[in-house]
Structures are given as C-alpha cells and as structure tokens.
Amino acid sequence: MTPSPPSPAPAPVSPASPATARTSPPAAPRGLSPAQTAARHRERRVLAVLALLAVAAVAGFCLIGLTGDWEYALGLRTRKIATMIVVGTAVACSSVLFQTVTGNRVLTPGVMGFDQLFVLIQTLIVFLFGALTLSSADPRLLFAGQVAAMVLFAGALYRLLFGRGGRDLYVLVLAGVVFGTLFGSLSSLASRLINPNDFVVLQDSLFAGFNQVDPDLLALSALLVAAAAVWTARLAPRLDVVALGRDHALNLGVHHARVVNRVLVVVAVLVSVSTALVGPVTFLGLLVASLARQLTGTFRHGTVLPAAALLAVTVLVGGQLVLERVFTMDTALSVIINFAGGVYFIALLIRESRR
Amino acid sequence: MIEIKDVTKRYGETVVLDGVSLTIAPGGVTSVIGANDAGKSTLLSVVSRLVPADGGTVTVDGMDVATTPGDRLARRLAVLRQDNHLSVRLTVRELVAFGRFPHSGGRLTAADRDLVEEAIDHFELGDLADRHLDQPSGGQWQRAHVAMVLCQDTDYVLLDEPLNNLDMRHSAQMMRRLRRMADDYGKTVVMVVHDVNFASCHSDTIVAMKDGSVVAQGTTVEMMTPEVLNAVYDLDIDVHEIGGHRIGVYFS
Ligand SMILES: Nc1ncnc2c1ncn2[C@@H]1O[C@H](COP(=O)(O)OP(=O)(O)O)[C@@H](O)[C@H]1O
Ligand SMILES: [Mg+2]
Numbered sequence: 001m002t003p004s005p006p007s008p009a010p011a012p013v014s015p016a017s018p019a020t021a022r023t024s025p026p027a028a029p030r031g032l033s034p035a036q037t038a039a040r041h042r043e044r045r046v047l048a049v050l051a052l053l054a055v056a057a058v059a060g061f062c063l064i065g066l067t068g069d070w071e072y073a074l075g076l077r078t079r080k081i082a083t084m085i086v087v088g089t090a091v092a093c094s095s096v097l098f099q100t101v102t103g104n105r106v107l108t109p110g111v112m113g114f115d116q117l118f119v120l121i122q123t124l125i126v127f128l129f130g131a132l133t134l135s136s137a138d139p140r141l142l143f144a145g146q147v148a149a150m151v152l153f154a155g156a157l158y159r160l161l162f163g164r165g166g167r168d169l170y171v172l173v174l175a176g177v178v179f180g181t182l183f184g185s186l187s188s189l190a191s192r193l194i195n196p197n198d199f200v201v202l203q204d205s206l207f208a209g210f211n212q213v214d215p216d217l218l219a220l221s222a223l224l225v226a227a228a229a230v231w232t233a234r235l236a237p238r239l240d241v242v243a244l245g246r247d248h249a250l251n252l253g254v255h256h257a258r259v260v261n262r263v264l265v266v267v268a269v270l271v272s273v274s275t276a277l278v279g280p281v282t283f284l285g286l287l288v289a290s291l292a293r294q295l296t297g298t299f300r301h302g303t304v305l306p307a308a309a310l311l312a313v314t315v316l317v318g319g320q321l322v323l324e325r326v327f328t329m330d331t332a333l334s335v336i337i338n339f340a341g342g343v344y345f346i347a348l349l350i351r352e353s354r355r
Numbered sequence: 356m357i358e359i360k361d362v363t364k365r366y367g368e369t370v371v372l373d374g375v376s377l378t379i380a381p382g383g384v385t386s387v388i389g390a391n392d393a394g395k396s397t398l399l400s401v402v403s404r405l406v407p408a409d410g411g412t413v414t415v416d417g418m419d420v421a422t423t424p425g426d427r428l429a430r431r432l433a434v435l436r437q438d439n440h441l442s443v444r445l446t447v448r449e450l451v452a453f454g455r456f457p458h459s460g461g462r463l464t465a466a467d468r469d470l471v472e473e474a475i476d477h478f479e480l481g482d483l484a485d486r487h488l489d490q491p492s493g494g495q496w497q498r499a500h501v502a503m504v505l506c507q508d509t510d511y512v513l514l515d516e517p518l519n520n521l522d523m524r525h526s527a528q529m530m531r532r533l534r535r536m537a538d539d540y541g542k543t544v545v546m547v548v549h550d551v552n553f554a555s556c557h558s559d560t561i562v563a564m565k566d567g568s569v570v571a572q573g574t575t576v577e578m579m580t581p582e583v584l585n586a587v588y589d590l591d592i593d594v595h596e597i598g599g600h601r602i603g604v605y606f607s
Pocket of ligand 2: 395396397437515
C-alpha cells in the first residue's frame, strides 16, 4: 500500500463556506446522518406494516370460511398459499433485479416477454418429444431442462435487446410487446400442431393456476426461490452500486458485467419458476416493484426486495381471498392484476415521456 | 505514475485514439485540452478502464488497468465521466456516500461519514443533501458527482469536464478544491478542461490532443503560447499575462 495521505476530512473547510454547525448526535449508528437514520427507521416501519399485511392476508385466506372437513380444506389452502408465496417472491425479485441491471423503472421480464418465452419453451418441448415420453419422465428433471433452456434463450434475448449500449425506452417497450406476442403466437401455433392428447397434457401444465400445482414441483421451486433470495441478499450492496449504472459501478470497483450476467441467470430461473407454477402474470412485477420503491422511499435492494416480495404476496393472497370468499369468483385474479398493472404501466410510460 | 503506451481505440472505421503515448507524473494537476472530438474523453475512459483499448497498455503505479481487479483499482483511481445519467432516485448524500464503497462496502463507518459530510459542506450541498432529487439542477448534480469521486479518496482522480454546468463561483471553487487536493494531499488530478484559461490558471501541466493524438505536452508556461494554442485549436489566440497567469484571448 502506498502511504495514502490521511484524507481530506480533517482539513478546514474553506472560509467561504457557511459555518454549518453539524448537529450530529455523539454516537450515530454506522456512519449515517440523522436524516438517513430517520429514513432507515421509516423504511423499517414500512416493511413491518407490509409484513403484517401479508401475514393478515395469509391468515385470512387460511381461516375464513373454514368449515366441514377442515383438516382437508386447510391442507388444500396451505398448498395454494405456498404456491402464491413462491410465485409472489419470484415475480417481485425478478422484476426488481431486472430493472436494476437494465437501468430503468418501467421494464420488467413480464413486459419484455420473458414469461411468454418460457411458455414457448414448454410448448416446444412437448412438441418435440411428445407428451407420452414426458409424462414418464421425472417432472423435476423436465423442469430442470426447461429452466436450462430458459437461461440460455433469455440470455440471448437480453443481448439482442440491451446489448451494445443504451437504447430508447420506447423502442424497448415496442420490442417487448412484439416479442411477447411473437412467442405467444408461436406457442399457440405449436400447440395446434401437436396431437390432441398431448395438447391436454400441455394445457394442464400451462394453466395450472394456484389450485393443482404438483407438490414436487412446488418444493423444488420453493428451494430455488429461497436460494435466489439468499444469494440476492448477500449481493444487495453491490446491486445498489450496479443500479447507478455501468460507469459508476466500474469506478467503484464492482465487476459490472459479471454481476449483470449472474443476475440475468437468476432472473431467468425466477421467471421459469413463476411461469411453470401459474403461467404468465405479466404486470404484477411492475406493479410491486414500483410500489415498493415508492412506499419505502429508497432504491436500496436490502429494503426494496423484501418490500416488493411482501407486496406481491399480499396482492396475490389478499386478492385471491377477496375474489374467492367475498365475490365467490374463480381464476379472475390474474385478469384483475393485469388490468390494474396495465393501466399503471401506461401511466408510467406517460410520466417518463414528460421527463 | 500513469503510463500510457501506444494506446489505440477504434469505433468501426473511425480511429479515435491513434497510438497515444503519455506519462503523467504523480502529484500535481494535469489538464487535457483540445477541440471537440479530439479523443480526450475516450483517453480518460481508457485510462480508467471504463472503455477497453484496442491496442496498447495503461498502467497506474505499475498496475495494468486492463487486468488489475476492479476493486483494487477503485481504491487507487477514481473517475468521473462527462455525462452522468442516473436511473435511480436517490439523495445527494446517498450519492456522495457511494464514494466510500470501495473502502467500506455497503457499511459506512463514522470516519466515512465525516468525509461525506465534509465534501457535502464544501460543495454547498447541505441544503438539499437529504432531498430526493428527481430533477436536480445540472450544477447541483455535477457538484454532487464530483463530491462522490473525491470521497473515494484515491491517489489518482480523473475528471472529464468537472466544470460542466457550473456557474463562475462554483467553477472557481471547484478548481481551488482540486488544487488543494494536489498541493495539500499529494493527489494526482487529471482533468479534461474546456476552457483553456481555467487550465492555465490551475494546472501544472497541460496535455493537448488533436484528432486522436497528443500533439503537445508541457508546463503551463510552455503550453500557453499563441503558437501552441494555434496549432491545437486552429484558431488565433493572443496570450496575455494577467495577475501572474497567462490568459488566452480569442473573443475577437
Ligand atoms: N461509443 C462511441 N461510439 C462511436 N463513436 C464514439 C464513441 N465514443 C466516442 N466516439 C467518437 O470518438 C471521437 C472522440 O470522442 P471523445 O473522446 O468524446 O472526444 P472529446 O472528449 O475530445 O470531445 C468522436 O468523434 C466521437 O464521435
Ligand atoms: Mg469529451
């Protein structure tokens, strides 16, 4: 190490600058200013409220209207809730991470057609191998194959869309819409070409909804999401730096390309998990990522990621609760989420265009 | 010491840096001047490993910037580019505090905070330090970015047009600060400066670039002559001695 001078701190500030008497408490925690400490406290309160809401939604979903063979019903509901927690966490984390590495607050994997890409991969695998071979295969092995293909193709799609410097937001949105539609059309074309028996099997796996999720698949998904969450939590400070953009990140000593590549793999896995479990939920991620930043008032991943995940769980479980128990409707939740999310997406686009 | 050897950079057919070789001695303030598109920003970006060179090498105190781990380099050299667009919403204080990341990771110590507060005070950012700035004025943002880079407390500080968007008072203040970094703390400051008179008044060495090459290099006295400036800018510039500084006059 070179003898680096003590640093400019102790030097007297030039006399021109006003004598701002610093009113710092003697033992400020971890080098934060009073205002920052207050902000952190606020963030923690918001997180606590969101956690309470999520717990309330989960408890309500489990217990409200529990009659008759309650043990059986509770088992069913627990599995449904586990699915929603896994899916909500996956969607929230993948969206926040995607926005960080692409440097914008409007695009998410859902908006860019990533979940449609996974549906296409699922369909093509049935198309190529036939449902019979697949039904005899281990569903976890099959899922692993789908995820591997997804990591590969999602990486290629990302390079195609975001490689080589910055691109106009509207071009990207348009590209996302085009790719999403293209993948969707290709999937439906392929599903028309496969034989009817295979189609039924495919249909089952594509539109599982929250009800009939395979327990093995759910356990594997939960494991993957938990691993992704731990990995992301450890990376959080570096993700904060990456959010400043490539140049700042490199200057501050963060290996930008390496972090981005790893984050993209994690995003592809998370999108696979949520899409495999319940199909595309295009606008949920956008909604909770934006809301999480707004409510917590920060961009720091240590706060935004859990906030977004809690919001997603609350929206999914709470929404399902209200729909099933209050309006006694079924399977309409994704429609409502996409409607609300779509309106919000358009509002965001309009706001960005005014900047 | 920064040693630049035979560095070339191309974008497609355009040669932006054409075999640049240059040595910047430790300590002091070096200004890089030249017309638009001369390659000044590209050179600074290559030196600070933000842009990979197509050929040649750059070493900082013997460390090859292309191969040295980024975090190690980040404790020795800091850089601020010309345009800094942020897509996240954060406060000035948060931005400035990021300068401490190479030293502390995500967790600031009390000593880090003192550095951050001093920089905020110095650049007169105290009033808006805790506000979320969606649309800060260009000058405020520029000062906050420079404050961040100075908080990095590195031996080498590279700045691309640090006076961007600054009014006269803040420009002078910025230059005095950079001067003090070199004089009192032994830092090596390298900056791209648009205004040749700022370069003249505040730097020890001037490097002139033209069409991707270094065309002249020397002390301020050597460089601030009508002949040199004419060759660099293709413009007739009178040089007058005012208050002990050489001032180029090119307004007529
Ligand atoms: N990313 C890039 N892609 C293509 N051309 C570039 C890129 N960056 C810089 N250039 C070109 O390189 C030349 C030098 O640019 P630059 O180093 O920014 O000059 P200066 O800072 O001296 O004005 C310009 O002609 C510019 O158009
Ligand atoms: Mg430039």
